[in-house]
Amino acid sequence: MTAHVRVEDRECPLSTTMAVVGEWWTVLILHDCFDGFTRFDQFQANIGLSSSMLTARLRTLVENGILTKRPYRERPVRHEYLLTELGRSLRPVLVAMAAWRNAQLAPEERAMILVDTGTGREVEPAVIDPETGRHVADPRYAFAAGPAAGEPMRSRYAGRERQLAPES
Structure with missing residues (x-):
């Protein structure tokens, strides 16, 4: 299952990720979500973000499928934001x-x-290759053009396979 994020069409996964979650306030909202916060007033009280800025950030997260919005009260309508x-x-x-x-x-x-x-x-968390158990900070791990790469990405990483360290 592939999740599609609605951002500018870019091949680089780092650029795409930063376009969605790279803003300071967005990371703080997500941190609050992981700590169990779900409501606008909770986010606002904890982060101290203006109503308009918080509304915009929450809308972006909902539009990109990171959060889902659902009503928890009808009069007046109030919504909670849940991680997808x-x-x-x-x-x-x-x-x-x-x-x-x-x-x-x-x-x-x-x-x-x-x-x-x-x-x-x-x-102390570590990002590892689950197949080998090696930490991905090891220089043997490097970015390379993937199967869907266009010409700019392929050009950027041309010859990368030959530069990679041999298995030991």
């Missing part, structure tokens, strides 16, 4: 961003940490 499957798939991205920052801080300087809720132990 596509939205929930962003959780590892936010976890990795927080971990990146925390890795730069001493443990006593960290204001928010990721913990195993069963043990309370702080965990």
Whole structure:
């Protein structure tokens, strides 16, 4: 199943992702969603964003299939915003961003940490290749043109296959 995000037609997945979730306020809204916030007033009170800006950000997230909007009260109409499957798939991205920052801080300087809720132990998330178990920061992993790449992308990564490190 392929999820289609409604943004400018670009091949680069980084550009497309940033077009949808790359704004400061959008990341904070998503963080609130993962913490269980669902209502406009909750987002506004926690983030401190103006009503018009929050409305615009929520609309963008709904239009791109990251959130779904449903009424929870009819008079006056009030909506809640819930993460979709596509939205929930962003959780590892936010976890990795927080971990990146925390890795730069001493443990006593960290204001928010990721913990195993069963043990309370702080965990250090890692992005790995599930087939090999290797961390993707290893230089053997590099971007290359994919099957749907157009000429600009193919040109950018021309010869990349020959540059990759051999398996060890």
